[in-house]
Amino acid sequence: MSPWTISLALVISAFLASWVVHAAIYRLSMHLLSRREEYWRALLRQTKGPARLTLTILALTGAVVSAPLDPRHEAVAGHLLLIGIILCLVWVVRTAMDIWLSMHLRRYRTDVADNLAARKHVTQSRILQRVADTLLLVLGAGAVTMTFEGARQIGISILASAGAAGIVLGFALQPIMRNLFAGIQLAITQPIRMDDAVIVQGEWGNIEEISSSYVVIRIWDKRRLVVPLTYFIEQPFENWTREDATLIGTVMIYLDYSVRVEDIRETVAAFLNQNPLWDRDVFAVQVTDFREFVMEIRILATASSAPRVFDLRCEIREHLARYLQETYPESLPRLRGSFEMASTEK
Template identity: 55%
Template sequence: MMLFQNFSDIGLGWLPAWAVILIDFGLAIALACLVHASIYAGLRRLAQGSELFRRELVSKTRGPARLALIFLFIAPAAAVAPLSPSDEQGLRHLVLVGTILLLGWIARIVLDVWAKIHLRRFAIDSEDNLLARKHVTQTKIFLRVASVLITIVAIAAALMTFDEVRQYGVSLLASAGAAGIVAGLALQSVLKNIFAGIQLAMTQPIRIDDALIVEGEWGNVEEITSTYVVIRIWDWRRMIVPLSYFIEKPFQNWTRENAQLIGTVLIYLDHSAPVDRIRDKAREIAEASALWDGGVFNLAVTDFRERVMELRVLVSARNAPRAFDLRCEMREKLVAWIQAEIPQALPRTREELTIEPGRAGAAEHPGLAAQRRA
């Protein structure tokens, strides 16, 4: 403090007060940034090659530490600067507001670091990733909701340091009624999605990387924010759905309990098709495929129509993408085998022609009954 006092009185005494104030605070901020850069240069070198917690801590706290050092160095500069009483009061208020926002910033950083440390234990890219998806979904939703709440509380606390805002808030509470109703209606959609996010985190009807069918589209949950869900459609499109949709409307979740799925292949053949041979070939195709998990296999006649019969093949796979590919492989190879080995089993249209006695050709061919197949 004595350094600032002497420098202001002796070195800058000939300058106007506003210039001295600018130089004093400029030097304080520059010195704070210099100290910050020196400290974090050493911390970065120490954190290299260390565990994730230390690296994240050094990376995330760089901004808040710089702001904290600026406030720390401004204090002695403000004590010696030629400030008027009103300027001193305004500066103290500014530092108070900055400190409140700084605390909110630090709280969000603590949450981010905790989330990264917690989630590094789970591998979401593994095939059996139900537990990992559960923790990732809960953590990300709670993190985003908590971040929003911390931001709101920090801004509200900063605004309440102003007398005008505090008096307005007290008057709103005293009037209690119309203003609250209006505010509630205005924020209805936002609040609905925030509460839906909390409910999703607790009940988890969807998780990160779940395979869903929403509005007739199949895709995977790519991201869950505090207000909406991003679904990655199979053709790389993205569907944006509000969180409240998954609380209010029905949808299909193919990986709710586990990632395994049973794929269905429907084939329509002639009534004379040898079902046992086709069943044996379908099993052979499944057993030779790297996509089949060795679980479910079944072939059965599930419908018998006027012109064809329906054969349903059931095969299981570890996850939805593999199940889709397995269905395609089964369909392609089974149809190719039927065409090559038993083409007569493919669907046919039958017509029966009967020549009545007494007509031309009946004498040569009495009781002729011909079948034309096409």
């Protein structure tokens, strides 16, 4: 029997044996794990493919070592199998992290009114996941690259020289490292969180996505503003929900001095008491300025979120417009003047 025939038989046998062994181990593990151990059961289900592939590669490695192959062919096959094992391990670790994160975030609801703590955990977990994914990808790529003799020699030369090549490599990796450290800093300090209401470059919107290199802001008119991750570390911006989602809405009106401020205060108070958008926290009607022809009246009212504050301000304006039309139709700002009859005597 030729060496190639023996080698092929060993490879086929290793392939079939690995699949049978994996199926037996998988069924036994799922049977032994109780239904309450949800994480491990989910991990076994999600990593079934990479685990089977890893076991197959290990079996094929043993078959290649045992097969009567030429040393050169054996070295090439062994190298390819080593790369396959590294990629499978990266796959398994990545899947395990995703499963743990999804199960961890189940405990936090962001669809409720008071969701500050939930958004904090979700943001922190998402950012750390992006950082871990980047590190895992870099380590995996580095491990695969270092299996090549030429790459090892280049790496040793760079470390030994610490000269121009090291400087060039440092400049090349600078954007990656900046985003990596910016992500870690965002996860720790949390100047922004998922679904925060922010104003960036004059645009108001909510944080929709935080990746390893950029942040996506959902603008109120459904546009998307994509900002580099480092922007929120290096540039000033407004965060309306940093500590609390409650906001104070302001409505400014300019009326004639003939209007009684008490009437404005009473009608706005009655309107707010019947409005579900008002959170019953802050309400004020104040004359904030006297101008030449009008007085400036400021109305303050709070709501539980930025969208509700915007809607509440609009409804207050609409109510006041209707009230003034019905009660004080002459209250809009007017220009006063006096006229004197010209003398007709000569």
